[in-house]
Amino acid sequence: MPTKSTSNPTKATRPRRPAEVDxxxxxxRPMGRKKIDLGEIDDLSILNEHGEVDGSLDPNLPDEExxxxxxxxxxxxxLDIRMLNMQRQGEMGTFAPGLGQEATQIGQVYxxxxxxxxxxxYRSFGAQVWRGWPIEQLLLLWAGYFEGFGPPExxxxxxxxxxxxxxxxPATGIAMGIRARGDDAVVVTNFGDGALSxxxxxxAFNFAAVYAAPVIFLLENNGWAISIPTxxxxxxxxxxxxxxxxxxxxxxxxxxxxxxxxxxxxxxxQRGRRGEGPTLIEAVTYRMSVxxxxxxxxxYRKDDEVEQWKAKCPIVRFEKYLKNKGVLGDADFExxxxxxxxxxxxxxxxxxxxxxxxxxxxxxxMYEQLPPExxxxxxxxxxxxxxxxxx
Amino acid sequence: MPQxxxxxxxxxxxxxxxxxxxRVCIMGExxxxxxxxxxxxxxxxxxxxxxxxxxxxxxxxGIVGTAVGMAVYGMRPVAEIQFSGFTMQAFDQIEQNMARLxxxxxxxxxxxxxxxxxxxGGIRAVEHHSESxxxxxxxxxxxxxxxxxxxxxxxxxxxxxxxxxxxxVFYEPKAVYRAFREEVPDEAxxxxxxxxxxxxxxxxxxxxxxxxMMRPTMEAAEDLADLHSIDAExxxxxxxxxxxxxxxxxxxxxTGRCVIVHEGPRTCGIAAEIIARINEHAFEYLTAPVxxxxxxxxxxxxxxxxQHYLPDPDxxxxxxKEVVGWE
Numbered sequence: 232m233p234t235k236s237t238s239n240p241t242k243a244t245r246p247r248r249p250a251e252v253d254x255x256x257x258x259x260r261p262m263g264r265k266k267i268d269l270g271e272i273d274d275l276s277i278l279n280e281h282g283e284v285d286g287s288l289d290p291n292l293p294d295e296e297x298x299x300x301x302x303x304x305x306x307x308x309x310l311d312i313r314m315l316n317m318q319r320q321g322e323m324g325t326f327a328p329g330l331g332q333e334a335t336q337i338g339q340v341y342x343x344x345x346x347x348x349x350x351x352x353y354r355s356f357g358a359q360v361w362r363g364w365p366i367e368q369l370l371l372l373w374a375g376y377f378e379g380f381g382p383p384e385x386x387x388x389x390x391x392x393x394x395x396x397x398x399x400x401p402a403t404g405i406a407m408g409i410r411a412r413g414d415d416a417v418v419v420t421n422f423g424d425g426a427l428s429x430x431x432x433x434x435a436f437n438f439a440a441v442y443a444a445p446v447i448f449l450l451e452n453n454g455w456a457i458s459i460p461t462x463x464x465x466x467x468x469x470x471x472x473x474x475x476x477x478x479x480x481x482x483x484x485x486x487x488x489x490x491x492x493x494x495x496x497x498x499x500x501q502r503g504r505r506g507e508g509p510t511l512i513e514a515v516t517y518r519m520s521v522x523x524x525x526x527x528x529x530x531y532r533k534d535d536e537v538e539q540w541k542a543k544c545p546i547v548r549f550e551k552y553l554k555n556k557g558v559l560g561d562a563d564f565e566x567x568x569x570x571x572x573x574x575x576x577x578x579x580x581x582x583x584x585x586x587x588x589x590x591x592x593x594x595x596x597m598y599e600q601l602p603p604e605x606x607x608x609x610x611x612x613x614x615x616x617x618x619x620x621x622x
Numbered sequence: 623m624p625q626x627x628x629x630x631x632x633x634x635x636x637x638x639x640x641x642x643x644x645r646v647c648i649m650g651e652x653x654x655x656x657x658x659x660x661x662x663x664x665x666x667x668x669x670x671x672x673x674x675x676x677x678x679x680x681x682x683x684g685i686v687g688t689a690v691g692m693a694v695y696g697m698r699p700v701a702e703i704q705f706s707g708f709t710m711q712a713f714d715q716i717e718q719n720m721a722r723l724x725x726x727x728x729x730x731x732x733x734x735x736x737x738x739x740x741x742x743g744g745i746r747a748v749e750h751h752s753e754s755x756x757x758x759x760x761x762x763x764x765x766x767x768x769x770x771x772x773x774x775x776x777x778x779x780x781x782x783x784x785x786x787x788x789x790x791v792f793y794e795p796k797a798v799y800r801a802f803r804e805e806v807p808d809e810a811x812x813x814x815x816x817x818x819x820x821x822x823x824x825x826x827x828x829x830x831x832x833x834x835m836m837r838p839t840m841e842a843a844e845d846l847a848d849l850h851s852i853d854a855e856x857x858x859x860x861x862x863x864x865x866x867x868x869x870x871x872x873x874x875x876x877t878g879r880c881v882i883v884h885e886g887p888r889t890c891g892i893a894a895e896i897i898a899r900i901n902e903h904a905f906e907y908l909t910a911p912v913x914x915x916x917x918x919x920x921x922x923x924x925x926x927x928x929q930h931y932l933p934d935p936d937x938x939x940x941x942x943k944e945v946v947g948w949e
Binding site for chain 1: 647673674676678679681683684686687688689690691692693694695696697714715718719722723724725726727728729730731732763764766787788816864865867868
């Protein structure tokens with residue numbers, strides 16, 4: 232490409248980016264109308280709702296791994312049900328249940344190691360527990376105790392951000408940092424079908440692609456963004472197509488199929504580690520429960536739609552698979568369910584002991600050092616607490 | 623000591639910090655090959671390479687949001703927004719993440735980053751290129767807001783901002799970029815964020831300004847002394863947030879009068895905040911109401927008339943005479 236003459240003599244010697252890519256498109260274009268190949272998107276299903284498995288695609292995980300995954304999914308469901316129960320009894324604030332999305336949750340973090348990063352949206356407590364967040368801490372978080380927000384020691388996770396899609400750019404930035412530093416960690420960030428309408432998410436896709444950032448965009452297409460069904464959110468059915476337009480290898484996966492989720496997750500993690508950039512995984516699943524506990528889905532969706540999805544339960548089909556494989560049996564399932572329930576109840580006891588509001592800490596995380604004006608405001612606030620007799 | 627203009631002194635601060643600390647990286651639109659539309663980042667791509675001098679896609683929200691993530695990963699990004707008028711595109715990430723992540727993560731992820739942007743009028747530019755909306759960021763908990771007024775303090779304050787453990791919005795008065803030169807020492811120099819500077823001592827009135835408004839304010843102060851026998855004390859605010867209340871109060875307690883000059887719209891502007899603090903801490907010393915000389919609550923006018931919008935020395939002189947003559 233010829234460079235224009237310039238007053239700055241150093242300009243011609245400067246590196247160009249993208250390196251040596253000729254975008255001048257000076258070749259004579261052939262006339263006519265032809266189809267453009269926009270790349271193919273795989274649709275992956277390994278374990279169907281009847282518990283049948285495609286043996287050629289089965290990742291054949293070791294029994295111990297299968298048991299671990301199964302237990303995590305059951306624990307996620309038990310926790311979900313218990314939290315809803317606690318919320319209805321006034322022990323918990325508004326929270327966003329993830330019922331029916333257990334395979335999506337565990338599958339998206341399965342292949343991550345400790346050095347990797349996870350930046351979730353708010354409907355992700357199953358994945359957070361897998362990553363090392365103590366259950367009692369998540370209970371504290373959803374019950375309104377701010378101490379629940381601090382990521383546990385040794386866990387490279389971001390606290391979730393409530394504004395839809397607002398966490399996806401920082402997650403991409405972490406991956407850009409990994410890439411700039413030449414490290415081999417990867418980042419998983421999840422969001423829903425609603426988030427796909429946010430401009431910031433589109434910007435994140437583009438930045439990730441341009442910088443070949445090792446980030447996995449885990450799009451949980453659960454059919455609903457509060458009351459808006461996916462078909463009203465956008466006009467394409469296969470949301471994974473949003474990735475290929477940005478030059479991101481993308482795949483559509485049965486999000487209720489834990490085996491397909493794990494395979495897609497492993498492939499994406501390996502791509503990221505090899506320096507091949509981002510991947511978009513569209514996990515097709517369904518929000519079986521309310522958007523949040525402040526929501527009544529009967530206003531906008533029919534019960535029979537929910538019933539249809541009940542038949543696609545990710546845990547039921549995985550248990551059929553485990554049984555057929557001889558890894559676990561009915562007695563085991565009952566025992567594991569009891570153990571998980573007990574684990575949740577034990578965590579609830581710890582939560583109840585720790586559930587103590589700390590009104591005096593609200594100035595503590597604003598700055599490294601509190602500026603004089605804020606010190607003054609803190610004194611004023613403490614005086615108010617003193618007057619009210621609040622510890 | 624070399625004589626540098628503000629563009630050169632900012633470049634020096636970036637260069638020296640990048641040389642001293644490999645966590646420091648810069649990113650923004652046209653900042654690499656092109657050296658920035660104002661040339662603040664000139665030659666840095668050659669010196670530090672593409673991994674640390676990142677020409678980004680054209681997306682301000684993306685720039686700030688990904689810079690936040692890089693800060694989480696332990697880098698020290700300095701993100702350039704080409705004009706402060708375009709920071710509105712990034713409002714989302716400034717508010718949701720840059721300002722909040724330290725708190726949201728309970729100190730686990732302090733966001734040590736700088737968002738630089740040229741601000742203010744007077745360069746005959748098109749719409750959205752002349753705004754002075756620092757009040758937005760002063761109103762946002764979790765941020766610091768720094769606005770230098772000359773080459774030397776610009777260099778020292780950018781050095782301090784890059785090394786600050788908290789996120790800094792660094793607004794550069796583009797009308798001053800090439801307006802004058804100052805001696806800027808070769809060796810790295812820093813200034814404390816949160817400290818205003820008394821740049822002219824006086825006894826009759828306190829004049830407070832910052833950024834590009836320091837020049838008309840200083841000119842007015844000299845005219846007031848020469849032509850009207852009014853001895854003004856002038857404070858260069860330098861940091862908008864956290865504001866140096868102590869220096870302001872000390873001066874107003876001495877002079878008993880005050881005017882405040884800024885380009886941004888008046889309502890809920892920085893001057894309003896300064897007056898509130900004077901009210902709270904120096905009310906008993908006041909001998910006249912405090913006056914604001916500011917931009918109006920209108921959109922920044924198109925460039926053939928911008929000189930009438932911006933506070934000028936004559937208007938400042940007249941306002942000071944009013945305050946001093948108040949009975």
